[in-house]
Amino acid sequence: MREMLSLLRFDVRETFDSVPWTVYHWVFFAFQYFVYGQLVSRLVVTLNNYYFYYGTGLLIIMTFNISTWAGRRFVEGAHEGRLRYLLSLPFTRGELFLEQVLLGIVVNVIRIGPPLVLVLLIVGMPFTSLLTSLLVLLGMSVGIMGMMISLSFVAFKSFDIYSAIVAGMSAVLIRFSTVLYPLSSMPISYGTVSRFNPLTYGADLLRNALNFDVPSLLNPELSVVVVAAVGVSTMTLGMALVPRALEGVKSS
Amino acid sequence: MLLDIAVETFGLTKSYGSTNALDDLNLKVKKGEILVLLGPNGSGKTTLLHLLATVLKPTRGTATVMGYDVVKQSLKVRETVGISFQEPRGFWRHKPYHILSFHAGVYGLRGDEKEKVVDETLKAFDLWPSRNKRFMELSGGQGKRLEVAKLFVHRPAVAVFDEPTAMVDLEGKRMIWDRIKGLRDAGSTIIVATNEVREAEYLADRISIMRDGKEVVTENLRTLKDSISGGDVVEVEFSNPASAEVLSGIGTVPGTVRVVQESETALKAFVNRSEDWLPQMMVLVQTLQAKVTSIRVSEPSLDDVFLHYTGDVGVKRTDA
Numbered sequence: 001m002r003e004m005l006s007l008l009r010f011d012v013r014e015t016f017d018s019v020p021w022t023v024y025h026w027v028f029f030a031f032q033y034f035v036y037g038q039l040v041s042r043l044v045v046t047l048n049n050y051y052f053y054y055g056t057g058l059l060i061i062m063t064f065n066i067s068t069w070a071g072r073r074f075v076e077g078a079h080e081g082r083l084r085y086l087l088s089l090p091f092t093r094g095e096l097f098l099e100q101v102l103l104g105i106v107v108n109v110i111r112i113g114p115p116l117v118l119v120l121l122i123v124g125m126p127f128t129s130l131l132t133s134l135l136v137l138l139g140m141s142v143g144i145m146g147m148m149i150s151l152s153f154v155a156f157k158s159f160d161i162y163s164a165i166v167a168g169m170s171a172v173l174i175r176f177s178t179v180l181y182p183l184s185s186m187p188i189s190y191g192t193v194s195r196f197n198p199l200t201y202g203a204d205l206l207r208n209a210l211n212f213d214v215p216s217l218l219n220p221e222l223s224v225v226v227v228a229a230v231g232v233s234t235m236t237l238g239m240a241l242v243p244r245a246l247e248g249v250k251s252s
Numbered sequence: 253m254l255l256d257i258a259v260e261t262f263g264l265t266k267s268y269g270s271t272n273a274l275d276d277l278n279l280k281v282k283k284g285e286i287l288v289l290l291g292p293n294g295s296g297k298t299t300l301l302h303l304l305a306t307v308l309k310p311t312r313g314t315a316t317v318m319g320y321d322v323v324k325q326s327l328k329v330r331e332t333v334g335i336s337f338q339e340p341r342g343f344w345r346h347k348p349y350h351i352l353s354f355h356a357g358v359y360g361l362r363g364d365e366k367e368k369v370v371d372e373t374l375k376a377f378d379l380w381p382s383r384n385k386r387f388m389e390l391s392g393g394q395g396k397r398l399e400v401a402k403l404f405v406h407r408p409a410v411a412v413f414d415e416p417t418a419m420v421d422l423e424g425k426r427m428i429w430d431r432i433k434g435l436r437d438a439g440s441t442i443i444v445a446t447n448e449v450r451e452a453e454y455l456a457d458r459i460s461i462m463r464d465g466k467e468v469v470t471e472n473l474r475t476l477k478d479s480i481s482g483g484d485v486v487e488v489e490f491s492n493p494a495s496a497e498v499l500s501g502i503g504t505v506p507g508t509v510r511v512v513q514e515s516e517t518a519l520k521a522f523v524n525r526s527e528d529w530l531p532q533m534m535v536l537v538q539t540l541q542a543k544v545t546s547i548r549v550s551e552p553s554l555d556d557v558f559l560h561y562t563g564d565v566g567v568k569r570t571d572a
Contacts, residue, residue, distance in 0.1 A: 003358045010346070010354045017345045084341030088305040089358050090330040247309040 002093040007086070011103045022111060025062065029115040030057055046185060052212060055119040057180045059112060059137060059205050064174065066111055067141040068166055070104030071148020075155040075162060078246060094242040101235065104145045105138055112137055125210055130208040139227045141203035146234025153245035178203045184216040201226035258283040258441035259304060259409055262468040263313035266299050273299040275465035276313065286432065286442040287410050288452040291462035298338060299443035301412045304443070317410055331572050336407035338415045340399035344388040347400050348379050352386065352405050359406035369405055376431065377401040378424070392419040401426055404435065411435055411446045417451060429454050449554045461561045468561045476557045482509030482522035483552035486530065489518045491543040498542045526551065
């Protein structure tokens with residue numbers, strides 16, 4: 001465990017070595033929220049306070065992207081030779097997998113934390129909501145990371161196919177969900193598809209945690225179960241698939 | 253006998269689809285020796301090292317390192333083996349100091365002891381002036397020295413080097429070779445994979461020649477050279493033209509493979525074990541009252557041995 005924490009420190013240091021890249025995430029969020037969010041929320045008249053809705057949606061998209069990055073980093077590590085070094089160190093495969101997930105969580109907290117505080121400040125939410133909303137976002141991120149890392153076995157065959165799958169999943173999962181628009185405003189067909197999307201449950205759970213009054217938010221208890229189940233199942237799948245994929249693949 | 257064995261493989265096989273990168277390999281590495289794996293590209297050297305370091309899992313067969321099974325006791329194996337990879341890659345943004353410090357920490361070094369070891373290793377591998385450069389700013393040779401230096405931080409019981417001096421200049425090569433020998437002298441068992449014959453010649457206690465994922469032969473250098481039939485070449489010059497009797501007599505000396513008359517007064521004999529052949533030849537020549545004015549002996553180089561076992565050079569191996 002101590003060795004794994006050494007690795008976590010080492011990886012965190014490398015990830016945040018580039019300050020501009022971290023600042024970029026915050027600046028991107030600010031531009032998107034203050035410029036695009038302001039303008040688009042004026043056009044949406046059927047939903048009260050779409051500006052807030054959009055802000056939380058943007059936070060979920062950032063979480064999704066950062067969690068996808070964590071999966072991609074894992075895959076790139078295999079192609080660049082970093083992972084085979086880590087595989088030779090005295091950790092169990094489970095510890096190594098856990099470290100990758102913890103790294104994703106740390107990166108999420110640092111990159112999502114300030115935008116989340118900003119949104120809460122602007123909408124005047126109490127800071128007690130910060131912890132619960134952060135927990136929801138991190139719960140979602142664990143599920144997404146588990147999914148992306150589990151998919152890494154595809155990347156060992158072809159990085160291009162992996163990239164295409166991840167981009168496609170990103171497009172579908174975000175569009176067919178309540179990340180940017182609520183179930184109540186969707187056509188029935190879209191709504192039906194969105195109810196099978198775990199991101200819908202995460203997005204609604206976040207808004208529930210922030211007491212956002214939107215009609216037809218999904219039941220929070222059910223959403224907690226779905227988010228937790230997705231996190232646990234994708235992690236379990238990843239821990240089962242990835243070592244087999246890595247150890248059976250010739251290093252490049 | 254088993255107590256003397258550090259690494260042992262039994263029918264070790266690694267397949268990728270229908271290709272066997274390693275094919276039914278049986279190999280023993282003695283404790284405290286430097287075993288050099290010599291073979292052409294694609295002969296399975298790197299795959300073997302990765303299997304021993306538990307980076308890969310075998311498709312069939314087993315391997316033990318200091319008695320630990322690489323599959324069933326992989327964590328114990330990882331605590332025992334250190335590997336220096338062929339290409340130094342990975343931590344682009346980190347600095348050599350941090351990379352070695354992390355490596356030392358993972359293997360249990362802490363505080364002042366860790367700092368001391370890391371500093372000494374950086375200096376020993378001429379990396380001290382570059383310790384605060386990012387990895388991506390290092391030259392190929394510096395990156396390679398850093399990759400090798402990792403194993404000198406924690407000094408594993410079994411140290412595995414994959415082409416340890418590729419990309420390194422001549423001075424650096426000699427430095428690394430001497431340090432690897434030093435590691436052996438301090439008690440580590442060393443396995444070096446290379447296709448550089450000079451490296452093998454300098455380092456090896458024993459050489460294992462590999463081809464197509466299989467071990468072709470494992471012996472010490474002397475025995476390998478002696479194993480080439482007619483590999484020793486003896487050039488003999490006489491004061492007078494050599495008679496037919498002398499020429500045919502030399503052809504009958506035990507160990508002679510072939511005799512070629514170069515001129516009236518000179519001949520070239522291709523023999524096995526020239527050190528045994530020469531005294532017998534001299535007795536014969538004296539008996540026939542011929543006067544020898546010069547003798548020059550050349551033995552096969554490791555290049556010849558390597559090509560003999562991995563290429564097709566038309567020389568038969570002595571099976572004796």
